[in-house]
Amino acid sequence: xxxxxxSISQTKLSTGEVYGDTLCELAKDxxxxxxxxxxxxxxxxxxxxxxxYPDRFYQFGIAEQNMYGTAAGMAKSGLIPFxxxxxxxxxxxxxxxxxxxxxxxxxxxxxxxxxAGTSFGQAGTTHHSTEDIAIMRSLANLVVIVPADGMExxxxxxxxxxxxxxxxxxxxxGFDQVVYGTYDYGYQIGKAVEIxxxxxxxxxxxxxxxxxxxxxxxxxxxxxxxxxxxNMHTIKPIDREAILKAVHDTRRIIxxxxxxxxxxxxxxxxxxxxxxxxxxxxxxxxxxxxFSPIGFHEDxxxxxxxxxxxxxxxVRELLNMDFEDDxxxxxxx
Amino acid sequence: MSLTKEERLxxxxxxxxxxxTIIRTTMWAGSGHVGGALSxxxxxxxxxxxxxxxxxxxxxxxxxxxxxxxxxxAGIGYVAILSDLGFIPYDSLKTFNLTGSRLGIHLDSxxxxxxxxxxxxxxxxxxxxxxxxxAAQQLNKTYRTFCMLGDGECQEGSVWEAAMAISKFxxxxxxxxxxxxKAQIDGLTEDxxxxxxxxxxxxxxxxxxxxxxxxxxxxxxxAIDAALERxxxxxxxxxxxxxxxxxxxxxxxxxxxxGAFDEEMAKQAHNDLDAYYQQRVxxxx
Numbered sequence: 001x002x003x004x005x006x007s008i009s010q011t012k013l014s015t016g017e018v019y020g021d022t023l024c025e026l027a028k029d030x031x032x033x034x035x036x037x038x039x040x041x042x043x044x045x046x047x048x049x050x051x052x053y054p055d056r057f058y059q060f061g062i063a064e065q066n067m068y069g070t071a072a073g074m075a076k077s078g079l080i081p082f083x084x085x086x087x088x089x090x091x092x093x094x095x096x097x098x099x100x101x102x103x104x105x106x107x108x109x110x111x112x113x114x115x116a117g118t119s120f121g122q123a124g125t126t127h128h129s130t131e132d133i134a135i136m137r138s139l140a141n142l143v144v145i146v147p148a149d150g151m152e153x154x155x156x157x158x159x160x161x162x163x164x165x166x167x168x169x170x171x172x173x174g175f176d177q178v179v180y181g182t183y184d185y186g187y188q189i190g191k192a193v194e195i196x197x198x199x200x201x202x203x204x205x206x207x208x209x210x211x212x213x214x215x216x217x218x219x220x221x222x223x224x225x226x227x228x229x230x231n232m233h234t235i236k237p238i239d240r241e242a243i244l245k246a247v248h249d250t251r252r253i254i255x256x257x258x259x260x261x262x263x264x265x266x267x268x269x270x271x272x273x274x275x276x277x278x279x280x281x282x283x284x285x286x287x288x289x290x291f292s293p294i295g296f297h298e299d300x301x302x303x304x305x306x307x308x309x310x311x312x313x314x315v316r317e318l319l320n321m322d323f324e325d326d327x328x329x330x331x332x333x
Numbered sequence: 334m335s336l337t338k339e340e341r342l343x344x345x346x347x348x349x350x351x352x353x354t355i356i357r358t359t360m361w362a363g364s365g366h367v368g369g370a371l372s373x374x375x376x377x378x379x380x381x382x383x384x385x386x387x388x389x390x391x392x393x394x395x396x397x398x399x400x401x402x403x404x405x406x407a408g409i410g411y412v413a414i415l416s417d418l419g420f421i422p423y424d425s426l427k428t429f430n431l432t433g434s435r436l437g438i439h440l441d442s443x444x445x446x447x448x449x450x451x452x453x454x455x456x457x458x459x460x461x462x463x464x465x466x467x468a469a470q471q472l473n474k475t476y477r478t479f480c481m482l483g484d485g486e487c488q489e490g491s492v493w494e495a496a497m498a499i500s501k502f503x504x505x506x507x508x509x510x511x512x513x514x515k516a517q518i519d520g521l522t523e524d525x526x527x528x529x530x531x532x533x534x535x536x537x538x539x540x541x542x543x544x545x546x547x548x549x550x551x552x553x554x555x556a557i558d559a560a561l562e563r564x565x566x567x568x569x570x571x572x573x574x575x576x577x578x579x580x581x582x583x584x585x586x587x588x589x590x591x592g593a594f595d596e597e598m599a600k601q602a603h604n605d606l607d608a609y610y611q612q613r614v615x616x617x618x
Contacts, residue, residue, distance in 0.1 A: 034471060056471065058502070066460045066494035073464020076442075076450060078395060078472055081464075097491075100454045101461060105442060 044084035072101035087113035087129035117258030119172035134263025148210035155187035198228035201252035216311035370410030403458020404483030420447030456489025485517030500539030516587035547572025
């Protein structure tokens with residue numbers, strides 16, 4: 001299906017609006033697409049869809065469990081439901097429905113989980129979603145994707161329609177800083193994108209942390225440090241090949257995510273490396289087994305050391321690690 | 334249209350077979366959810382043999398009527414129907430609950446032909462049924478969706494989320510039924526967590542609500558006919574049933590939510606069922 005995204009501009013639209021508009025475009029050619037929300041239609045930018053396709057828009061009120069269960073029933077009967085809610089409610093409030101009705105039954109439901117991480121920082125821990133990647137990654141049959149920006153979100157939504165099965169798409173509240181100027185970079189589910197070349201260390205990031213990693217790599221390059229940046233948009237299935245190539249090429253790996261360091265992107269990358277038999281210096285950046293304080297997203301990213309400064313510091317620490325105690329180091333290299 | 338005498342007699346013979354099959358399967362499996370299977374089996378038999386448009390040769394036929402066994406633990410009763418209709422071989426019941434079997438307590442729709450939805454976690458089925466019914470409306474299909482809830486599971490808040498939404502969307506062809514057997518694992522529902530005024534709760538959520546004898550085919554058929562004709566509001570049919578109906582040791586005893594028989598008890602259970610069948614047939618004039 002050729003999609004031009006003619007109306008999509010991520011300089012004028014928030015990531016949520018990009019999602020909403022992309023879905024409208026895809027729905028033109030695919031009558032099986034329906035949209036569901038649980039009193040977060042405005043917050044998740046479903047307004048245009050509701051206007052253009054009133055008969056295909058379902059408002060469930062503040063009742064997430066029923067929304068996800070109903071979506072599973074719709075999907076098992078031939079529709080492609082896009083459910084929109086906050087990530088915290090998709091992953092915690094309605095987890096039993098997501099687990100049993102959607103994942104267990106491999107229902108073709110797309111879960112748009114917005115206001116993820118600390119992107120709705122002012123709302124406090126009740127609305128932060130800093131465990132959802134870990135939770136969702138553990139569910140069989142579920143693809144877990146964290147787009148880096150609005151343009152990537154457009155690509156992910158298109159790919160999710162083409163993919164037959166449940167997909168969890170984790171997006172932020174508001175505007176994301178722009179990583180991609182175009183949608184045309186060969187997006188594929190499960191295929192990490194090397195957005196910056198480097199040989200001294202690799203930063204593997206997802207979501208809003210991709211832009212931060214890119215900034216960090218540029219800053220470090222000015223100091224003569226060559227950092228590779230991998231946009232690991234798909235957390236499951238994870239791109240094992242890209243991770244191991246980075247281990248081989250750079251020997252220093254840092255993961256960065258707007259999420260707890262337990263079980264999310266960092267956990268997924270650690271599992272791949274540990275099972276490979278290869279060794280490397282390794283650090284996970286993210287929330288350190290804590291709930292986040294209240295604040296603006298940029299401030300919280302700084303507090304949790306997942307912003308540009310935090311990444312630069314972590315890279316420098318890893319570069320300064322002394323490997324001479326590792327007798328096998330030279331052999332392995 | 335009310336059932337003819339012949340139809341009633343056929344249904345009585347059929348459900349009697351299913352009750353015996355439930356006891357046999359419980360013996361093969363070693364144990365089973367006897368009580369809730371015996372309470373809902375009359376209504377499920379009526380749906381499958383009198384109402385539902387299905388084709389066992391094409392279990393995934395997209396225009397088939399849907400059945401959601403929201404009280405998924407009654408799967409041991411559901412398989413009696415599915416095997417008799419030819420969705421699964423009768424002999425497969427001998428593997429129920431055994432390691433490697435495709436049949437377990439809560440049936441897996443990806444493994445058991447004829448099962449439209451995997452259920453087991455209570456409070457989910459009504460949402461699934463709503464989804465199926467909305468999809469029919471969206472895709473211009475005329476299939477009907479029947480959902481069988483347990484009464485105990487109506488203690489789950491998600492049931493009432495679904496009830497609210499059904500009342501709002503009111504998709505055609507969706508019939509909600511509750512097996513009101515008044516018992517759950519830890520005791521009588523009214524002791525564990527009272528549901529009363531149960532019918533009034535459904536009415537308050539916007540449902541036309543009928544209370545009928547869940548062991549009387551004619552009474553149930555009248556309620557289902559009316560539900561399928563009604564378009565102004567959704568219908569909930571509360572099936573007044575007895576948990577473990579037909580087997581004396583189980584009937585009305587909440588402790589028979591799940592249990593096992595020894596050979597002697599099983600023999601007595603089959604004898605009870607024969608007597609129960611004769612009694613029901615004798616009442617048909």
